[in-house]
Amino acid sequence: MSTIDPNSSDPAVEALQAAFGAAIIKRDSLRGIPILTLKKDDVPVVAHYVHTHPSLRGTLSLLWAVDHRPHEARYGLFYLFTLTEHRDWLLLSTELRDDDRLFHSITPHVHAAQWYEREIRDMFGLIPKGHPDLRRLVRHEHWPKSTHPLKKDFQWDTVLKRAQGEYTFRHIEGEGVFEVPVGPIHAGIIEPGHFRFSVAGEPIMQLEVRHFWKHRGVEKLFEQQHMTAGVPLAERVSADTTIGHSLAYCQAVEDLFDIDVPIRARYLRTLFLELERLHNHLGDVGAICNDTAYVVAHSHCGRLKERIMQLNDRLTGSRFLRGVNRVGGVALQLTAEQMSGIVEELNDIERDFSEIERILSANASLTDRLETTGVLSERIAWDHGVMGVVGRASGIDRDLRRDRPFAAYDQLSIKVSLYRYGDVRARMRVRLDEIHESIRLIRVIRTQMPSGPIMADPTRTPQSSEWALSAVEGWRGEILYMVMAGQEGQIHRCKVRDPSFVNWPAIQWAVIGNIIPDFPLINKSFNLSYAGNDL
Amino acid sequence: MFRIIKKSLKTRVVTGQYPKTESASRLVSPEAAHKMKPFQHSLTIREVDTGSCNGCEMEMNALTNSVYDVERFGIHIAASPRHADALVVTGPVTVNMERALKDAYKATPDPKMVIALGDCALNCGVYKGSYAVAGPVDRHIPVDVRIPGCPPRPAEIIDALQALRLDENRGPQSLF
Numbered sequence: 001m002s003t004i005d006p007n008s009s010d011p012a013v014e015a016l017q018a019a020f021g022a023a024i025i026k027r028d029s030l031r032g033i034p035i036l037t038l039k040k041d042d043v044p045v046v047a048h049y050v051h052t053h054p055s056l057r058g059t060l061s062l063l064w065a066v067d068h069r070p071h072e073a074r075y076g077l078f079y080l081f082t083l084t085e086h087r088d089w090l091l092l093s094t095e096l097r098d099d100d101r102l103f104h105s106i107t108p109h110v111h112a113a114q115w116y117e118r119e120i121r122d123m124f125g126l127i128p129k130g131h132p133d134l135r136r137l138v139r140h141e142h143w144p145k146s147t148h149p150l151k152k153d154f155q156w157d158t159v160l161k162r163a164q165g166e167y168t169f170r171h172i173e174g175e176g177v178f179e180v181p182v183g184p185i186h187a188g189i190i191e192p193g194h195f196r197f198s199v200a201g202e203p204i205m206q207l208e209v210r211h212f213w214k215h216r217g218v219e220k221l222f223e224q225q226h227m228t229a230g231v232p233l234a235e236r237v238s239a240d241t242t243i244g245h246s247l248a249y250c251q252a253v254e255d256l257f258d259i260d261v262p263i264r265a266r267y268l269r270t271l272f273l274e275l276e277r278l279h280n281h282l283g284d285v286g287a288i289c290n291d292t293a294y295v296v297a298h299s300h301c302g303r304l305k306e307r308i309m310q311l312n313d314r315l316t317g318s319r320f321l322r323g324v325n326r327v328g329g330v331a332l333q334l335t336a337e338q339m340s341g342i343v344e345e346l347n348d349i350e351r352d353f354s355e356i357e358r359i360l361s362a363n364a365s366l367t368d369r370l371e372t373t374g375v376l377s378e379r380i381a382w383d384h385g386v387m388g389v390v391g392r393a394s395g396i397d398r399d400l401r402r403d404r405p406f407a408a409y410d411q412l413s414i415k416v417s418l419y420r421y422g423d424v425r426a427r428m429r430v431r432l433d434e435i436h437e438s439i440r441l442i443r444v445i446r447t448q449m450p451s452g453p454i455m456a457d458p459t460r461t462p463q464s465s466e467w468a469l470s471a472v473e474g475w476r477g478e479i480l481y482m483v484m485a486g487q488e489g490q491i492h493r494c495k496v497r498d499p500s501f502v503n504w505p506a507i508q509w510a511v512i513g514n515i516i517p518d519f520p521l522i523n524k525s526f527n528l529s530y531a532g533n534d535l
Numbered sequence: 536m537f538r539i540i541k542k543s544l545k546t547r548v549v550t551g552q553y554p555k556t557e558s559a560s561r562l563v564s565p566e567a568a569h570k571m572k573p574f575q576h577s578l579t580i581r582e583v584d585t586g587s588c589n590g591c592e593m594e595m596n597a598l599t600n601s602v603y604d605v606e607r608f609g610i611h612i613a614a615s616p617r618h619a620d621a622l623v624v625t626g627p628v629t630v631n632m633e634r635a636l637k638d639a640y641k642a643t644p645d646p647k648m649v650i651a652l653g654d655c656a657l658n659c660g661v662y663k664g665s666y667a668v669a670g671p672v673d674r675h676i677p678v679d680v681r682i683p684g685c686p687p688r689p690a691e692i693i694d695a696l697q698a699l700r701l702d703e704n705r706g707p708q709s710l711f
Contacts, residue, residue, distance in 0.1 A: 140631045149666055157664045160630055184635050187614035189582045189595045192632060213631045214586045217667035233661050239590030239686070296539055302600035303549050309597070310553065319688060320590055352546075359538050531589045 010034050012056055012083055012090055020046050031255065033469065035091045040103060043079070043094050044130075048109035050081050050090065057084035059385040060106075062480045063116035064495040065124050068465070069152045073098050075126060079106070079113075080469070080480075087403045089469075096126065105131035112385035115505060123150040123219075138212045138534075141165030149220050150493075156220045169208055172198040177205070180516060184213045188520075191530035195519070202515045207508045214534040222494035227253050227462075227485060228327045230494070234481075235322050238498055238532030243269070243276045244474025245481075245498070245532075246325040251406060252483040253327045255468035257458035265329035265454040266408040271342075271445050272321050272330075273407065274438040277475035278346075279308040281431040281438070282353070284527050288428050289360065291521040292369040300356045304349055311345055329455035339446045346439045357432060370425035374522030376510040377422055384506045388477015388499045390526055393430045394422035400473035407472075411448060412441055422510075424525040434475075465492060476500065476529065498532030550604045556690045563698045567679045571699045573646055574620045577609040578696070580650075581619035581643065585636050586668065587626030590686035591653040595623065597689040610696060616640075621648035625686075627659040627668045628675050640676045648699075650680045652692065657681050 013034045017024060023042035028035040038046055050058040058081030066076040079092040096103060105128035107113045117128040118137040125148035128134075139147060144163040148154060171179070177200045184192035194210040218237055222230055234249035235242045247269055254261060261269075286301025309319040316324050316332060324330055334342075360366060376386070381394035391398055399416040401409045417433035419426035467484035477499030486492030507526050511519055582595050598605045599612060613619045616639045628636055640649070651672040654660040662668050672678055682695045 142634075143630070154666070156666060158666045160666055184632065185583055185616075185639055189592055189599075189612060191584050191587075191589055191592060192635065213635070214584070214626070214629055215631055215667050216586050216627065216629055216662045217665035218662075220667075221662065221665055236588040236590075236661050239588040240593060296543075299601045300542070300546070302597075303546070303602060306553075306597060306600055306602045313554075313688075319594075320686075322685075355538075355542055359542060362538065529589060531587065 012050075012086060012088070015053070015055060016046065016049070019049060030091070031468070033089045033091050035093060038092055038094050040094045040096065040100075043077075043092065044104045044106045044109055046092060047079060047081075047106040047113075050083075050092070051110045055085060056081075056090075058082060058090060059084060059382065060110050060112040060116075061089070061385065061478065062469075062482070062495065062497050063113055063120070064482055064493075065120045065126060065150075066484060066493045067124060067150065067152045071465075075100075075124065077103060077120075077126075078482075082398070087398075089404075101125060102127050102129050104129050107131050107133075111383045112502065115501065122148070124148055125151060135167065138215050140212065141167045149217060154220075156217070156224055167210070169196050169210075170206065172206055174200070176200050193530050197516055197519070199516060203513050204511050204516060204519070207511045207519075209504055209508055211504065211530065212534045214531050216535065218535040219494055219496060222491050222496070223486070225491055226489050227256065227483065227491055228489070230483075230491060231325060231327065232322075234496075235320075235325075237496055237535065238500075238529040239320050240280055240529065241276065241474045241476065241479065241498065241532065242320045242322055243272045243324065244472050244476075244479045245496070247273060247407065248470045248472040248474075248479045248481040249483070249494075250325050250327050251472065252468045252470035252481045255470065256462040256466055256483060256485055257327070258460045259328050259456050259458050261329050262453045262456055263408070263450050264452045265456075267411075267445055267449045268330045268332075268334065268454065269325065270408040270412070271334075271442060271449075272316075272324050273472070273474070274441050274445075275308060275312060275342075276321060278435060278438045279305050279312070280475045280527075281435050282308065284524070285360075285428060285431055285435075287524050287527070288370070288424065288521065289366065291524050292366055294363065294366050297356060297360055297366075300352075304353055304356075307345070307349060311342065315342070326455065328457065329453075333454055339449065343443055343446050346442055350436065350439050353435065367425065369521070370428060371421075371423055373424045373518055374510045374514055374525060375421070375423045376506055378420065380509045381422065381506060384509075385502050386506045387502060388473075389427060389430050389434070389475070390503050390506065391477065392417060393419050393426035395420040398478075400471050400478055404471055406470075408445070412444055414441070424521060427525040461489070467493075474499070476527070477503065496532075496535060498529055500528035500530070500533040503528050504533055549602050550607065551602075553602055553690050556688065556694055562682060562695050563680060567648070568699060570646065570648060570679055574648070575700050577611070577620075578700075579611045579613045579618060579620045580623050581613050581616045581621070581639070582623045582625070583616070583636060583639050585624055585626045585632040585656075585672070586629035586662070587653065587655055587686075591625035591655075594686045594689050594692065595625070595652070598692060603689045603693060605693060605696070608693070608697065616642040617644065619643050619647070621650055622676075623650045623652050624656050624672045624676075624678075625652045627655045627662045627665075628670060628672060630667050630669050633669045633675060636672075636675055648679045649676055650682065650695075651678045652682050653687060654683055654685045657683055660685060 026037040062080040289297035378395040462485040482495040
């Protein structure tokens with residue numbers, strides 16, 4: 001699988017080798033990503049160094065576990081860091097042998113690991129020693145003890161018995177402190193989740209988010225699939241990100257099968273990803289306005305979003321662009337007339353939207369509601385590894401389209417929108433900028449689109465336990481997939497990470513000091529997926 | 536203000552500007568149509584998501600935009616099951632949402648309709664068999680109407696809701 005390069009002179013790896021030579025068991029690399037295998041006990045100190053050292057400033061991008069049984073009695077743990085200073089990836093790994101169930105938590109040093117480690121505890125039964133919060137995350141209290149669905153000896157279609165148990169919320173006590181429970185079923189047409197506010201008077205003192213109501217066992221379902229057959233499931237991780245998820249999945253599998261996706265297919269994938277960004281951003285701008293009771297803007301934006309959904313339907317037969325991505329390329333060809341039709345439609349939408357934008361920016365009471373509401377500071381955003389639209393509104397200058405180009409983004413220059421205020425208005429402005437940028441990109445795609453085939457065949461078959469990582473900048477942020485091959489083309493493990501999983505904990509900080517009636521507005525400005533988070 | 540009015544005048548009415556679909560009357564059983572009688576002119580819906588991929592939610596939301604505008608048919612979306620005539624349930628019922636669904640059903644006053652929306656609500660879709668899924672909606676609460684699709688288009692949802700209101704004596708209700 002991995003091509004070991006003994007002459008690797010990656011500065012980050014050299015720095016770590018110099019500082020922690022004794023802790024490093026093995027140096028390796030996978031398609032350009034340096035991998036350091038560490039002794040289990042040394043993981044927290046190395047992770048702390050990677051996270052805090054000024055020359056690295058790594059944010060945790062993904063943390064996943066793999067159960068290697070039945071072939072080997074061990075669990076692997078992998079920590080993927082994005083090094084801010086290099087805009088590059090670094091992977092730390094360690095393993096638990098035989099009956100070892102304890103690993104050292106890095107959460108006290110690297111905040112962003114908190115949910116990942118609790119998830120690993122629930123799904124694999126491995127215990128993060130030193131984690132400050134060992135409550136259940138995915139498994140709700142009525143799940144029986146010792147149910148760890150991603151362990152290989154757990155059958156995917158087990159019928160779960162019901163048990164008794166109680167989840168304890170964090171309480172704030174004192175005179176005049178009230179708790180307001182909201183959910184799982186909410187007032188609007190939105191997905192289920194539970195929010196527990198502690199308030200004294202009007203301001204929110206604490207919010208605790210309790211999720212995973214929609215846990216459907218997606219990662220276990222992937223393990224029942226053949227590698228080339230997982231696309232429909234990836235498309236249904238979160239429907240609003242159909243293209244983002246299916247693209248990330250396809251890229252990982254294509255890496256394993258060594259498929260060189262034709263350039264025209266890569267352009268088409270880029271086009272559809274931008275269309276997906278457009279319909280979601282247009283909807284979000286309207287929805288943010290709606291939560292300030294500014295219904296005019298909501299109506300106009302809803303109308304424009306609908307135009308794009310109908311455009312999607314005309315182009316692909318699916319309003320959500322389902323069935324477009326396939327392992328090896330895309331399923332449909334667009335004619336030159338269709339391409340110019342798309343650009344004409346988008347030119348008209350942009351003209352229309354610019355008029356709405358002028359109405360929005362002239363409205364002082366709207367601006368008043370959006371400014372200084374739900375501030376997520378750059379520091380907290382960085383600590384939590386916040387990404388995507390929410391990150392870029394809080395000064396986190398990350399966009400995979402520019403930093404790790406995929407599909408056809410290496411042929412396009414992306415203007416990344418960046419704001420530092422971190423309030424609802426900043427998150428809306430990022431979306432406004434990205435709407436124009438997406439339309440501009442689609443115009444460029446039309447002029448640059450080469451002709452040629454749109455599907456390619458595999459050139460090899462991956463060995464069991466080979467794996468690949470893939471990253472896509474969806475409209476919400478970074479979507480990561482890790483696909484590991486199993487026996488006879490089955491998937492051994494598929495780690496799915498929607499940006500919502502990372503950004504949800506951060507919303508607990510953004511609401512502090514705000515009033516509960518502003519929570520829907522703040523929540524809408526994050527607009528995170530419940531389905532993509534709960535899996 | 537003038538800018539807003541000018542924009543509205545320029546935009547004109549967009550309601551109804553969507554491709555039409557085939558009639559959905561085949562989805563409606565005589566029992567469901569009969570049960571629907573009290574809600575012929577006004578139907579208030581509470582949407583409950585029990586584990587969908589959020590596609591059905593997006594299409595339900597689209598029903599309220601100015602293109603589909605279901606309010607023109609007397610269909611409203613309520614904030615609480617206590618105010619609802621009908622529950623629209625989307626998604627397979629997950630192990631974690633089973634109890635909440637039953638609570639919402641109990642909280643809905645009689646007489647009530649249950650509409651299972653989307654393939655997952657009907658037969659669990661791609662999540663069928665998973666340890667985390669406790670079966671389709673009709674395993675947990677009685678279902679009156681089934682609207683298939685992954686997800687059904689908003690126009691198809693409107694057609695199904697309209698087909699429900701076929702009055703056996705008077706033929707289809709007029710839309711306006």
